[in-house]
Amino acid sequence: xxxxxxxxxxxxxxxxxxxxxxxxxxxxxxxxxxxxxxxxxxxxxxxxxxxxxxxxxxxxxxxxxxxxxxxxxxxxxxxxxxxxxxxxxxxxxxxxxxxxxxxxxxxxxxxxxxxxxxxxxxxxxxxxxxxxxxxxxxxxxxxxxxxxxxxxxxxxxxxxxxxxxxxxxxxxxxxxxxxxxxxxxxxxxxxxxxxxxxxxxxxxxxxxxxxxxxxxxxxxxxxxxxxxxxxxxxxxxxxxxxxxxxxxxxxxxxxxxxxxxxxxxxxxxxxxxxxxxxxxxxxxxxxxxxxxxxxxxxxxxxxxxxxxxxxxxxxxxxxxxxxxxxxxxxxxxxxxxxxxxxxxxxxxxxxxxxxxxxxxxxxxxxxxxxxxxxxxxxxxxxxxxxxxxxxxxxxxxxxxxxxxxxxxxxxxxxxxxxxxxxxxxxxxxxxxxxxxxxxxxxxxxxxxxxxxxxxxxxxxxxxxxxxxxxxxxxxxxxxxxxxxxxxxxxxxxxxxxxxxxxxxxxxxxxxxxxxxxxxxxxxxxxxxxxxxxxxxxxx
Amino acid sequence: xxxxxxxxxxxxxxxxxxxxxxxxxxxxxxxxxxxxxxxxxxxxxxxxxxxxxxxxxxxxxxxxxxxxxxxxxxxxxxxxxxxxxxxxxxxxxxxxxxxxxxxxxxxxxxxxxxxxxxxxxxxxxxxxxxxxxxxxxxxxxxxxxxxxxxxxxxxxxxxxxxxxxxxxxxxxxxxxxxxxxxxxxxxxxxxxxxxxxxxxxxxxxxxxxxxxxxxxxxxxxxxxxxxxxxxxxxxxxxxxxxxxxxxxxxxxxxxxxxxxxxxxxxxxxxxxxxxxxxxxxxxxxxxxxxxxxxxxxxxxxxxxxxxxxxxxxxxxxxxxxxxxxxxxxxxxxxxxxxxxxxxxxxxxxxxxxxxxxxxxxxxxxxxxxxxxxxxxxxxxxx
Numbered sequence: 001x002x003x004x005x006x007x008x009x010x011x012x013x014x015x016x017x018x019x020x021x022x023x024x025x026x027x028x029x030x031x032x033x034x035x036x037x038x039x040x041x042x043x044x045x046x047x048x049x050x051x052x053x054x055x056x057x058x059x060x061x062x063x064x065x066x067x068x069x070x071x072x073x074x075x076x077x078x079x080x081x082x083x084x085x086x087x088x089x090x091x092x093x094x095x096x097x098x099x100x101x102x103x104x105x106x107x108x109x110x111x112x113x114x115x116x117x118x119x120x121x122x123x124x125x126x127x128x129x130x131x132x133x134x135x136x137x138x139x140x141x142x143x144x145x146x147x148x149x150x151x152x153x154x155x156x157x158x159x160x161x162x163x164x165x166x167x168x169x170x171x172x173x174x175x176x177x178x179x180x181x182x183x184x185x186x187x188x189x190x191x192x193x194x195x196x197x198x199x200x201x202x203x204x205x206x207x208x209x210x211x212x213x214x215x216x217x218x219x220x221x222x223x224x225x226x227x228x229x230x231x232x233x234x235x236x237x238x239x240x241x242x243x244x245x246x247x248x249x250x251x252x253x254x255x256x257x258x259x260x261x262x263x264x265x266x267x268x269x270x271x272x273x274x275x276x277x278x279x280x281x282x283x284x285x286x287x288x289x290x291x292x293x294x295x296x297x298x299x300x301x302x303x304x305x306x307x308x309x310x311x312x313x314x315x316x317x318x319x320x321x322x323x324x325x326x327x328x329x330x331x332x333x334x335x336x337x338x339x340x341x342x343x344x345x346x347x348x349x350x351x352x353x354x355x356x357x358x359x360x361x362x363x364x365x366x367x368x369x370x371x372x373x374x375x376x377x378x379x380x381x382x383x384x385x386x387x388x389x390x391x392x393x394x395x396x397x398x399x400x401x402x403x404x405x406x407x408x409x410x411x412x413x414x415x416x417x418x419x420x421x422x423x424x425x426x427x428x429x430x431x432x433x434x435x436x437x438x439x440x441x442x443x444x445x446x447x448x449x450x451x452x453x454x455x456x457x458x459x460x461x462x463x464x465x466x467x468x469x470x471x472x473x474x475x476x477x478x479x480x481x482x483x484x485x486x487x488x489x490x491x492x493x494x495x496x497x498x499x500x501x502x503x504x505x506x507x508x509x510x511x512x513x514x515x516x517x518x519x520x521x522x523x524x525x526x527x528x529x530x531x532x533x534x535x536x537x538x539x
Numbered sequence: 540x541x542x543x544x545x546x547x548x549x550x551x552x553x554x555x556x557x558x559x560x561x562x563x564x565x566x567x568x569x570x571x572x573x574x575x576x577x578x579x580x581x582x583x584x585x586x587x588x589x590x591x592x593x594x595x596x597x598x599x600x601x602x603x604x605x606x607x608x609x610x611x612x613x614x615x616x617x618x619x620x621x622x623x624x625x626x627x628x629x630x631x632x633x634x635x636x637x638x639x640x641x642x643x644x645x646x647x648x649x650x651x652x653x654x655x656x657x658x659x660x661x662x663x664x665x666x667x668x669x670x671x672x673x674x675x676x677x678x679x680x681x682x683x684x685x686x687x688x689x690x691x692x693x694x695x696x697x698x699x700x701x702x703x704x705x706x707x708x709x710x711x712x713x714x715x716x717x718x719x720x721x722x723x724x725x726x727x728x729x730x731x732x733x734x735x736x737x738x739x740x741x742x743x744x745x746x747x748x749x750x751x752x753x754x755x756x757x758x759x760x761x762x763x764x765x766x767x768x769x770x771x772x773x774x775x776x777x778x779x780x781x782x783x784x785x786x787x788x789x790x791x792x793x794x795x796x797x798x799x800x801x802x803x804x805x806x807x808x809x810x811x812x813x814x815x816x817x818x819x820x821x822x823x824x825x826x827x828x829x830x831x832x833x834x835x836x837x838x839x840x841x842x843x844x845x846x847x848x849x850x851x852x853x854x855x856x857x858x859x860x861x862x863x864x865x866x867x868x869x870x871x872x873x874x875x876x877x878x879x880x881x882x883x884x885x886x887x888x889x890x891x892x893x894x895x896x897x898x899x900x901x902x903x904x905x906x907x908x909x910x911x912x913x914x915x916x917x918x919x920x921x
Contacts, residue, residue, distance in 0.1 A: 010652070059616060060659040067623055068652035074630070075645050078638035079549065085630050086551035090878040093563075096624050097882070097889040103620050104893045107613055108900060117906075120899045127892060156551070158875050313550065346715075 003076030003351040004293070004307075005358050010072045014065035016285045020185050021058035022132045023178030025106075027186060027206060028054060029125030034202075036118060042195040048113045050189040055110040057185075059103065076351055079309045080146075080300035087152075087161055088142050095138040101131040136174060138162070144170045147296045148226050153303045169221035176217055177285070179210030180251075183258065184281040187274045197266040204262030211255045226302065228385060229295035237384060240294055247287025254280040297386035306388035308351045318391040323347070335395050341403025344396055348388075355407060362407040367430030369410065374401030375465075375472040376434070382470035383434050384442070415479050424487025427480045435470075438491040449492035457492075458485035545704055545864050546635040552873035553631065559879070561854070561867075564628035569850045571621035573741065573843070578614035579691065580742025581607055582662070582684040584768075589665075589680060593672050599763045601672070608669035611662040611683075619655065632867060633701065633857075640701035643710050645717025647693050654693075658686040688735060695731040696721040702860035729786035736782055737846075740775035743768040744842040747822055747835050765835065769826030772842070776819040794859045804855040811848035818842035 028051055035043035073081045085092070105128035112121060141162035145152065152161035183206030190199055222233060232240045257277050261269045300307050310318070318326045323344060324335045334340065349361065356362045365373060374397040380387040390397065413423050428438075436443045449457055461481055465473035476484065553560070585607040592601030629637055641648045661683030668676035700706060700721040710719045721727055750765030787795055798804045818841035825834025858867075 006649075056660075056663060059612075060656060060663070063616070063619060064652055064656045064659065067619060067626075067655075068649075070623070070626065071641070071649055071652060074638050075642055075648070078546065078634070078642070081638070082549035082630070082634045083551060085627070085634060086549050086554065089554055089560075089627065089631050090875055090882045092627050093624070093882050094878075094885050096620075096627065097885045099623070100620050101889050101892050103616050105896060107616060108896050111609075112900060112903070116899060116903045120903065124896055124899065127896065131892075158554070158878050311550065 002354050002358050003072075007069070007072050007076055008289070008293070010065055010068040012282075012286045012289050014062065014069055015289055016181070016282055017058060017062035018066060019136075019174065019178045019285070020181040021054075021062050021102075022129070022136050022175075023180070023182030023206070023210075024054050024058065024185055025125070025129040025132050026178070027182035027203075028109075029122060029129055031199075031202065032122060032125060036122075040195065040198075042191070042193045043198065045193070046189065046191045046195055046199055049191065050186065051110050051113070053189050054185075055106055059106055063103065077300050077305070077307075077309045079311060080305040083301050083305050083311075084142060084146070087156070088145075088158065091138055091142055091158065091162060095135050098131045098135045098138070102128060102135060105131060133175070133178075136178070137171060140171045140174055141167055143292075146299075146301050147229065147292065148224070149302050149304070165224045165226075166221055169217050169224055173214060173217035173221055176210040176213040177288070179206050180214065180254070181210075181281060181285075183207035183210070183262075184254065184277055187262070187269060187277060190269060190274070200262050200266035200269050204258040207258035207262070208255060211251060211258075214251065225295065231385065232295055232297075233291075237294070237386070240291060243287045243290045243294070247284050247291065250280045250283035250287065254284065294386075298381070298388040308348050308388050310348070310388060310391050315389055315391050319393060322393040323391060323396045335399065341399040341401075341406075344392065344400040345403055348391065348400070361404060364434070365404040365430075366408045367411050367427065368401075368405045368408075369475070370398070370402045370405040371475055372401075372431065372472065373405040374398045375475075377401055379435070379470050379472055411480070413479060413483075415483050420483050420486050421490055423480070424483035424485070424490075427476060427484040428487055431474070431476060431484070438488060439494070439496060445488065446492045449488050451493065452489055454482070454485040454489040457489050458482065461485070544708070546639055548635055548870065552871035554873065554875040555879055556872055556874060557632065557867045557870065560628050560631050564625060564632065565847070565850055565854060567621055567624040567628065569847045571618065571625045572846055572850065574614055574617040574621050575691075576738040576741035576846075577745060578611065578618045578662075579684070579687050579735065580738040580740070580745075581611055581614055582680065582687060583739055584742060584746065585611060585665070586677070586680050586684055589669070589677055593677070599760055602760065603764060605669050608666040608680075612659065612666055615655075615659055615662055615687075633861070633865065636701040636704065636861065636865065637697075639704070639707055640697050640721075643700060643707050643717065644693070644697055644719045644721070647717065647720065648697055649717075651690050651693055654686050654690050658683040658690070661686070691734060692731055695727055695734060699724050699727055699730060702857050704864055725789040726786055729782050729789050733779060733782040733786055736775050736778050737849075740772055740779060741842060741846060743772035743775060744818070744822060744839045747772060747826065748839050751832050751835055762831075765831060766826045769822045769835070772838075773819050773823040776815055776842075779815065790856070794856070797862070798856055798859045801855065801859075804852060807848050807851045807855065811845050811852060814841045814845040814848060818845055 028047055031043065031050075032047045035041075035047060070081075105124050108116075109121065109124045109128055112124070116124065141164070144166040145161045145164050148165045149161060150164040151157070152164065183203040186199065186203035186206065190196060190203075222230065225233070233244065254277055257273065257280070261273050261277075296302060296307075298307050299305065300309065303312060305311055306315075314326065322335070324340075337343075345355070345361070353359045353361045353364075368376070374394075377390040377392075377397045377400060381389045390400070392400070411426075413419075415423055432445075436445050438445050438449075458481055461474040461484075464471050474481070585604050588597075588600040588607070589604035591597045592599075592604055661679040665676050665680040665683065668679070700710075703721070703724060706721065706723060710721070710723075713719065746768035747765050750761045750763070750768060752761070753764055754761030799808070818838045821834045821838030821841060823838075825831045825838055828834060
């Protein structure tokens with residue numbers, strides 16, 4: 001299983017619960033204070049019941065999955081983990097102090113409803129919340145550091161790393177999410193007593209309050225993102241766009257449910273509606289975490305460690321010496337081994353890709369021959385901006401290229417007039433679509449090939465490798481070259497609808513993924529230059 | 540010169556002196572062990588007494604199981620919390636070894652997370668159901684104890700494997716998916732038995748002290764707890780010598796000799812033997828004395844000192860194992876002095892805060908004996 005997916009499976013549920021652990025603590029102690037002020041025993045009874053649910057969920061599932069994140073990142077990205085440990089061990093240690101207080105306070109709060117005086121019980125509750133929020137404060141510093149290390153890259157100063165450019169907006173956004181989740185989880189223990197409506201409206205208030213702050217904080221966050229990350233949000237990656245829309249839609253629907261079912265008609269707030277609300281909140285959280293992780297690509301720690309756990313500082317050395325000679329465990333140094341290419345795949349690719357599964361390389365490398373695969377490995381960082389550079393020498397590239405090309409049987413086509421465009425589209429997806437679209441938003445080729453015939457297009461193929469240092473040589477069989485030239489000429493000369501609004505960047509190899517039209521006005525000299533400018537447009 | 544591929548040390552300098560990280564590691568790991576011993580040893584004690592007390596006639600057993608039930612989830616919570624800190628400081632000093640061995644047994648290592656969640660919920664379930672005396676409560680407890688014993692076995696495998704880099708590659712090649720155990724290392728079983736048996740011993744020592752406290756309010760019940768736990772403590776401590784001997788014989792001879800040639804290790808080992816024997820005699824003889832408190836408390840103190848000494852010896856043994864591959868004194872160090880001071884201040888502040896909350900709880904307990912206070916849940920009952 002690719003490492004990123006493994007981390008997500010552990011981290012997203014944890015983050016979902018841990019934000020509830022912060023917001024829910026505030027919700028509990030604030031509701032307890034309200035119940036006492038209004039002398040409302042039914043509301044107090046709700047607090048007691050909710051605190052049991054809260055403790056069982058956060059102390060067990062929340063806390064243990066938090067440890068689970070340590071376990072998984074240590075397996076998937078040991079170098080990145082070591083970097084975070086070396087840079088911030090005292091931050092983690094401080095966070096641990098507050099975690100310790102938090103756990104002790106949660107246990108005492110939950111167990112002493114019937115033994116502590118009211119005032120003391122609330123003091124313990126407030127201690128819990130403050131400790132939990134400070135925990136969030138510190139972890140937020142380290143997580144945002146991964147995306148935007150800011151001045152730390154020069155100074156390596158602890159405080160520069162913690163108070164990095166996205167620290168404050170992220171902290172506000174996360175605090176808002178805590179409030180939203182406090183409200184959402186507040187419905188799970190909704191009582192059937194006379195305070196049902198009161199609790200329902202109270203929980204709705206928390207959701208709405210958090211949801212008002214959240215978009216403002218996210219706008220602030222996006223404004224402070226590194227330039228490269230903002231480019232992903234601007235529409236160059238389809239997955240990011242889907243996650244963004246999914247997250248926003250989930251949050252909006254959750255707010256609507258809170259207003260309609262929670263505030264306006266609390267008696268409608270039944271089990272299935274609560275379940276939908278929880279699922280939407282989970283969707284919002286999952287989208288946010290996906291985006292946060294993806295916006296950092298190709299880095300695990302920006303400017304320091306790549307997503308495949310290679311240190312930026314070691315890339316040139318590895319390229320010069322070869323991976324086997326600088327290899328870490330568990331790679332053998334036997335470059336002649338038939339499994340060497342697969343070893344390299346495990347070491348450099350498997351943190352994000354599987355051979356045949358999640359982010360399948362078999363699908364992405366369909367149609368590659370060993371020579372092209374070895375060649376294109378030199379240009380990884382020119383792809384979508386999300387790929388780390390390949391770290392290795394020519395022997396390494398050939399070994400990994402051979403492995404990637406061997407994931408699929410070689411293509412064999414009988415090309416006819418009827419299927420020429422379709423096969424051309426497949427070839428485009430295999431050889432060009434990783435870095436270009438024709439009429440799409442990302443490095444469109446229309447500006448280059450518009451008004452050219454298929455023969456004129458084909459004439460350019462032999463010199464592609466010399467046009468830019470980021471272009472691989474073209475070596476497809478002649479019949480595929482014919483089909484590709486036909487396809488490019490056809491697509492580049494296809495009239496565009498005047499109101500077309502492309503947001504998609506092709507990555508796969510089906511025709512439907514490559515024919516999204518570009519937005520009028522986005523074509524022109526600038527985009528033509530971008531074809532030659534390699535990664536500059538996106539990076 | 541070793542030729543085994545060892546992951547490089549992260550190029551960032553250590554943000555504090557090695558001695559400080561070592562001291563913190565030894566401190567929090569000792570505390571983690573005491574909590575873990577309570578969670579595992581307490582689970583074994585609770586299971587035994589729950590089964591014994593279920594069918595009547597063993598009122599004390601039933602009562603003890605009921606009292607332990609409420610404590611077990613708390614013990615497990617602090618086992619995890621203190622374990623996180625130990626894991627943190629271990630990663631600072633030996634991260635490159637620890638990550639590599641974790642990768643080799645990756646699947647089992649990840650299984651620790653769901654296993655601990657199962658054990659944790661099992662303890663909560665038992666705590667909730669213990670008063671009903673149902674079979675399902677006993678099953679939940681038994682499952683939790685077994686699962687925690689399995690988790691301990693995975694830990695022993697990982698932490699023995701991290702100090703044997705020569706085994707990594709072969710095991711990884713055999714099962715790259717991480718379904719590996721370090722059973723080729725002959726120290727795994729004696730070390731595991733030493734840990735589990737030690738857990739029962741240490742918690743028996745804790746129970747003996749708890750028995751002393753109970754004697755103040757219920758002489759018969761308290762003395763019953765104290766005397767039973769003292770016998771188990773002495774028996775398990777005696778067994779520890781056998782398991783310890785087995786482990787010493789299983790460790791490669793050159794490593795044992797190198798370890799014992801170190802004056803510090805020899806001294807630590809000697810003190811550990813003396814304190815272990817002292818603890819065994821003091822608790823056993825104290826439990827039979829008319830005034831057991833001084834001897835039992837002294838014996839318990841000696842047992843805690845033994846745990847700390849064994850933690851130190853374990854650390855020194857790791858240094859010997861990794862001597863060909865790691866030299867901590869050669870690591871680059873650039874202390875983050877301000878942050879270290881902040882941590883130490885907050886650490887003390889954290890202890891004070893937790894102490895303050897426990898004081899609130901203790902104060903309310905005392906007040907409850909006298910007058911009836913207005914408790915947090917008081918209005919619930921009105």
